[in-house]
Amino acid sequence: MGETLSKPQPKDVPVPESKTQVICVVSQLIGANYVRALCVDDQVRVLRIPGKFRKKVWIAPLDVVLAELWAEVSDRGDIVYKYSKDERKKLIEYGYLDPGLIERAGGTV
Template sequence: MPKKDPEAPVREVMKPAEGEVICVVKKMLGAEHIVVLCVDGKQRTARIPGRMRKKTWIKEGDVVLVAPWDFQPDKADIIHKYMHDEIKKLIDEGVIDKEVLDQLRG
């Protein structure tokens, strides 16, 4: 097993761009649809796109990045699922507040 190289480049964490929101998965609806609670205070129905469907498993309590639809703001598409180390980096960089994240999960 190869040792980790301390000089290896660290992969950049995906931050929300214009029109994207960080959310927590609240409920699985089935047929690639889920209910998410977003940091902007809204609850949306999100869709898992085909490119993520079989590669990325999403469950309740996961933190995801979504892009709300322009024509139906209460619906969104999932762009990215954050791993635990990525969530810690987002909190450290001040992108998201830990208390807000705990409230959404809670």
């Protein structure tokens, strides 16, 4: 009764809550606090590392991040969360992240 057929929500793992949020895999560090990332919708986007992450969270190639897209431009956005390796496994398990995306970005699962 009242069951839904949507994807199960992983506990304590942030997932995209709106259509302006997307999960991406960092493919290249551009410089000046910007990265190039391949997103789950197969688009390459340029993401900005906000000031609160610059010195506290190290962003490297093949990291999985949650990005908030800019309203004006759809191919740019801000990084709002960096997933750990355990969280990455949960995203794959629950179907939010395709392991092939990490391989296409240049790495292995």
